[in-house]
Amino acid sequence: MSALTVPARPDGDEAVPRPLPWRRMAGVTWRQHRFALAGVAVLLGVLAVYEWLTGESLYHAWVAATACHPAGSATCQDLVRAFPENFLTLGSLLQVVPPLIGAFIGAPVLARELETGTFRYAWTQGMRRWRWALAKLVLLAAALAAATGGFGLLVSWHFQPYFGTGNQALGLPQLSPFDSDVFSLRGVALPAWTLAAFAIGVLAGMLIRRVLPAVVAALAAYAGLAFAAGLYLRPHYLTPLVTRDTNVPGTAWIISQWWTKDGKFAFGFPPFNLLNQFCSAPPGPSGKGGGGLSFTQCLAPHGYTQWTSYQPASRFWPFQLIEGGWLLALSVLLIAATIWLVQRRAA
Amino acid sequence: MNVVEASGLGKRYGRTWALRECTLEIPAGRVTALVGPNGAGKTTLLNLAVGLSAPSAGAVSVLGGRRAGSPAALDGIAFVAQDTPLYKNLSVADMIYLTRSLNRRFDGPYAKARLGELGIPPKRKAGKLSGGQQAQLALTLALARRPKLLVLDEPVAMLDPVARHDFMATVLAAATGDGVSVLLSSHVLTELERVASYLILLSQGRVRLAGKVDALLATHGQPSMEELAMAYLRENLSEVTR
Numbered sequence: 001m002s003a004l005t006v007p008a009r010p011d012g013d014e015a016v017p018r019p020l021p022w023r024r025m026a027g028v029t030w031r032q033h034r035f036a037l038a039g040v041a042v043l044l045g046v047l048a049v050y051e052w053l054t055g056e057s058l059y060h061a062w063v064a065a066t067a068c069h070p071a072g073s074a075t076c077q078d079l080v081r082a083f084p085e086n087f088l089t090l091g092s093l094l095q096v097v098p099p100l101i102g103a104f105i106g107a108p109v110l111a112r113e114l115e116t117g118t119f120r121y122a123w124t125q126g127m128r129r130w131r132w133a134l135a136k137l138v139l140l141a142a143a144l145a146a147a148t149g150g151f152g153l154l155v156s157w158h159f160q161p162y163f164g165t166g167n168q169a170l171g172l173p174q175l176s177p178f179d180s181d182v183f184s185l186r187g188v189a190l191p192a193w194t195l196a197a198f199a200i201g202v203l204a205g206m207l208i209r210r211v212l213p214a215v216v217a218a219l220a221a222y223a224g225l226a227f228a229a230g231l232y233l234r235p236h237y238l239t240p241l242v243t244r245d246t247n248v249p250g251t252a253w254i255i256s257q258w259w260t261k262d263g264k265f266a267f268g269f270p271p272f273n274l275l276n277q278f279c280s281a282p283p284g285p286s287g288k289g290g291g292g293l294s295f296t297q298c299l300a301p302h303g304y305t306q307w308t309s310y311q312p313a314s315r316f317w318p319f320q321l322i323e324g325g326w327l328l329a330l331s332v333l334l335i336a337a338t339i340w341l342v343q344r345r346a347a
Numbered sequence: 348m349n350v351v352e353a354s355g356l357g358k359r360y361g362r363t364w365a366l367r368e369c370t371l372e373i374p375a376g377r378v379t380a381l382v383g384p385n386g387a388g389k390t391t392l393l394n395l396a397v398g399l400s401a402p403s404a405g406a407v408s409v410l411g412g413r414r415a416g417s418p419a420a421l422d423g424i425a426f427v428a429q430d431t432p433l434y435k436n437l438s439v440a441d442m443i444y445l446t447r448s449l450n451r452r453f454d455g456p457y458a459k460a461r462l463g464e465l466g467i468p469p470k471r472k473a474g475k476l477s478g479g480q481q482a483q484l485a486l487t488l489a490l491a492r493r494p495k496l497l498v499l500d501e502p503v504a505m506l507d508p509v510a511r512h513d514f515m516a517t518v519l520a521a522a523t524g525d526g527v528s529v530l531l532s533s534h535v536l537t538e539l540e541r542v543a544s545y546l547i548l549l550s551q552g553r554v555r556l557a558g559k560v561d562a563l564l565a566t567h568g569q570p571s572m573e574e575l576a577m578a579y580l581r582e583n584l585s586e587v588t589r
Contacts, residue, residue, distance in 0.1 A: 028444075
């Protein structure tokens with residue numbers, strides 16, 4: 001405190017030296033983290049090549065199936081059947097990209113310094129401690145966001161055929177853009193989730209001070225967050241639309257369904273005895289009652305109305321922006337907390 | 348000018364005081380030896396002086412009144428921590444680049460010449476250097492910052508006698524040739540005898556003795572620093588056990 005008011009020292013030093021320029025941290029960050037960043041580039045590169053090759057064949061199959069005339073012919077049916085349905089495998093596989101990148105890049109940034117003792121070197125140089133931390137974290141976060149953002153575009157392109165609005169009519173697999181396996185891999189969600197994973201990893205590393213436990217903790221925290229977000233937050237970003245129309249488009253995200261009778265809530269799912277009574281045969285696994293009638297068709301004459309609350313596909317981008325927004329805010333908060341801890345930390 | 352001034356300085360970890368009621372002034376232009384048995388509080392005092400940790404009590408300032416750990420303080424102090432931490436996967440050249448980038452002053456030609464003399468190849472990874480070379484690299488990086496105060500925590504503890512001798516020769520050259528004030532801690536007293544002219548003896552978290560080496564030797568009637576320290580610690584120990 002007193003140092004702030006002390007005038008220039010006799011030997012010519014400024015009492016409070018001007019901070020070193022930010023740009024110096026670029027080279028420092030690069031030299032310290034180039035192997036980690038190269039690892040990310042290789043991982044995303046290999047996945048991108050795979051995405052590209054499988055995406056190409058996917059598009060060919062889709063174009064062939066949708067352009068085929070007449071639609072019901074045996075040739076066209078073969079083309080529809082030939083359309084690959086392996087999106088779930090790839091979608092689930094790619095779910096691990098953000099947590100892996102985030103945890104393995106984020107957690108060691110500070111944990112390795114603290115574990116090996118190099119923080120005693122880094123934090124006693126002329127570069128102010130908080131500037132050192134802020135510059136490093138922002139540069140790494142920006143690099144990861146840019147890389148995964150670009151990769152996200154490719155993923156979006158890859159899955160596009162599954163979102164075709166005419167797919168259902170042709171018998172092709174139809175995905176809702178909100179499908180939990182692909183929503184977080186497209187648009188701004190992929191870089192945002194990667195950023196969040198990175199921020200979680202960085203904070204875990206600062207708190208736990210050891211690389212491996214920090215990586216594990218970051219992965220666990222990320223899994224909890226992703227699970228909770230998909231289950232409890234995402235369905236409620238915007239108030240769902242409610243309809244009694246039973247023909248909800250296949251691209252919509254069904255949030256819940258329930259039945260009413262005489263304007264009052266009846267049940268969430270028709271009880272078995274009711275179905276037995278009104279639908280001539282017990283329901284099959286496809287939800288169809290006897291005689292090919294759906295629940296709706298056989299229950300409607302008895303005064304039951306089916307209601308559906310859903311998120312229409314047109315809300316994809318608002319949902320992406322909402323998710324990207326809160327994840328970005330969370331990441332900024334976690335990184336700010338980390339920098340505060342770095343500045344405050346007593347060895 | 349005093350390079351370190353502490354008043355009522357204390358540091359507590361949980362319930363244990365690693366350092367207590369430490370009041371001292373370390374004058375500039377000298378090599379000061381901070382000695383004492385393991386766990387005496389040497390590293391704690393040095394960490395407080397370089398701003399790596401914050402005091403639990405009292406205050407410490409460096410380089411004539413600069414708050415320890417403040418930007419002005421860090422500009423003038425170079426610190427080589429215990430076990431000379433370096434980024435093991437970075438090359439010697441990268442370590443030079445890092446230290447140059449992270450500091451206002453950096454004497455590149457000095458660093459290159461010094462490493463050349465020591466036969467440390469710039470492309471070698473820091474982790475692949477011998478213990479003595481790693482210590483020399485850390486010391487060279489610290490001295491190339493042209494500090495006013497060089498702080499060394501147990502710099503020679505891990506080194507063999509030859510490396511130890513070479514290391515201390517470099518420190519002494521910086522102190523006498525370039526007028527760098529040096530504060531170094533050690534529990535090995537033999538190497539300090541030649542270089543230190545100011546002594547601080549710590550034990551059990553308290554400053555037991557502080558002053559110019561010749562004056563302390565004269566007052567206590569001891570022939571050498573080592574024997575002075577030994578005599579004092581024995582006496583102290585017997586006081587405790589009595």
